Amino acid sequence: MNIVILSKEKNNFSTKRLVEEAEKRGHNVRIIDYVKCFVTLEQNNPVVNYRGEIVRDVDAIIPRIAARLTNYGSAIVRQFEMQNVFTTTSSISIVRSRDKLRSLQLLAKSGVGIPKTVFVRETADYEGVLEQVGGAPVIIKIARGTHGTGVVLGETRKAALAVMQAFNVENVNFLVQEYIAESKGSDIRAFVVNGKVIASMIRRSADDDFRSNLHQGGRGELVKLSDIERKTAQKAAKAMGLSVAGVDMLRSDRGPLVLEVNSSPGFGIEKITNRNVAASILEYTEHSARTGRRKDKVGA
Numbered sequence: 001m002n003i004v005i006l007s008k009e010k011n012n013f014s015t016k017r018l019v020e021e022a023e024k025r026g027h028n029v030r031i032i033d034y035v036k037c038f039v040t041l042e043q044n045n046p047v048v049n050y051r052g053e054i055v056r057d058v059d060a061i062i063p064r065i066a067a068r069l070t071n072y073g074s075a076i077v078r079q080f081e082m083q084n085v086f087t088t089t090s091s092i093s094i095v096r097s098r099d100k101l102r103s104l105q106l107l108a109k110s111g112v113g114i115p116k117t118v119f120v121r122e123t124a125d126y127e128g129v130l131e132q133v134g135g136a137p138v139i140i141k142i143a144r145g146t147h148g149t150g151v152v153l154g155e156t157r158k159a160a161l162a163v164m165q166a167f168n169v170e171n172v173n174f175l176v177q178e179y180i181a182e183s184k185g186s187d188i189r190a191f192v193v194n195g196k197v198i199a200s201m202i203r204r205s206a207d208d209d210f211r212s213n214l215h216q217g218g219r220g221e222l223v224k225l226s227d228i229e230r231k232t233a234q235k236a237a238k239a240m241g242l243s244v245a246g247v248d249m250l251r252s253d254r255g256p257l258v259l260e261v262n263s264s265p266g267f268g269i270e271k272i273t274n275r276n277v278a279a280s281i282l283e284y285t286e287h288s289a290r291t292g293r294r295k296d297k298v299g300a
Contacts, residue, residue, distance in 0.1 A: 001027045001289060002057050006034040006076060007064040014267040017278040018062055025282055034076040035069060046082035060086040060289040062281065063094065064264050067144075070098045086289040088281060089263050090296055093241040097263035100143050100175055103240065106298065110239035112232060113257045115250070116178045119143070121171075126164050133178040136160050143173040153179070180257060183250040187259060188223060190233035190247045191269050191277055194284045197233050199275035200225050220272040232256045241298040243288075244281055 003022050007015040010031045022029035032050050040047040048055040061080050065073030078091035096102055101119050108114055118132050130136060136157045142150030154160025160176075167174045185205035190197045202223040225233070229249060236258045237245040246265025249256045270277050288294070 001059040001286065003027050003029045003285065004055070004058050004061045004080075005029065005031050005064060006061055006073065007031055008033050008035055008066055008069070012064070014278075015064055017267050017270065018064075018281065021276070021278040021282045025286070027282075034063075034065065034073050037076050039076065039079045046079050048076065048079050048083075058083075058085050060088070060285050062088045062285065065089075065094055066264070067098055070095060086285070086292070088244050088285055088288075089242060092296055093298075094263045096298070097240055097242065097245075097261055098144060100141060100260065101173070103260060104175075106239050107236055107258055107261070110235060112236050112239055113252075113255050115139075115180060115252075115257050115259070118176045119173070120164065120167075120176055121173050122168055126161050129164065129176050130157060130160055133176055137179040137181075139177040139179055140164065140167070141175045141177065142167070143175060180250045180252045182253055186251075188225070188229065188249045188251065188256070189220070189265070189269060190225060190229070190249065191265060191275075192233055192237040192242070192245045192247055193277070193280045194243050194288075195234055195238065197225065197230050198280045199269045199273040199277055200229075200233075201269050201272045220268065222273050226256075229256045232258065236261050239298070241296045243284065243294070 005015055005018050009015060015031060019029050019031065032055065037048055037050045040049060058080065061077065063073065063077050074091040074094045077087055077094065081087060081091060104114055104117055116133050118129050120129055123129065130138060137153060137155045138160050140152045140154055140160065140163050152163050154163050186202055188200060188202050191199040200223055201220040203220045232249060233247040236247045240261045242261060242263055246262035248259040250259060267277050
């Protein structure tokens, strides 16, 4: 097969692992920096241009789209979709996953457990917002963000009100979310491919940071999921229309609560679990490219 990996960083660990596995399985693989692509639009002739040439004869693409480049990257993915090229992650599911509010709305609608959340932009009733999520401490998040950026812990009522008022001044859409004390600065990352959890780890925060993201200095450890945690991860990925996903969950007294579903999860989990994530994605790509694209059934 002729496989294109859409990645801005050719030396990124995840990108390199995909190339290694693709070549090992006998595929022709090419890394294309999607930011340097441009598309030509005309009737019945969707074209992707890269480095002065038209990208042709592609059987499948594997998008690795950075959060800050969601709109442009998803547009390039969409152009390949218009050519009926198989993609492991659809353009609409990328856009969907990067919008925290939209994601939580879809998860809640699908019956997936999530922390109680209030969506806010401008209101005079910040006290009422705090009351809705059980009072301080609370987590306050910018509606779009990744790797733990744009996330603040309002430890006291006074601190939480100050953060919300500051976000209001900056005209920022934000989420106020209940604080799950029993998770103790840890969360679970479940890596889902084609509806199955193929690897899972627990991430613990560095020092006293409430964020457990590896990008924020957290550390990961192998973890065995319970049946309900495994089913929750699978259900969350399905709710988002993602065949390749990193599902982040908290362990709470009322069961697993999903924080977010990542459409371009990193492969650092391979080092911690010794699971070959890249091979699983290539296996899914091989099978699906032959059988055709799946219709997105999420509807939002």
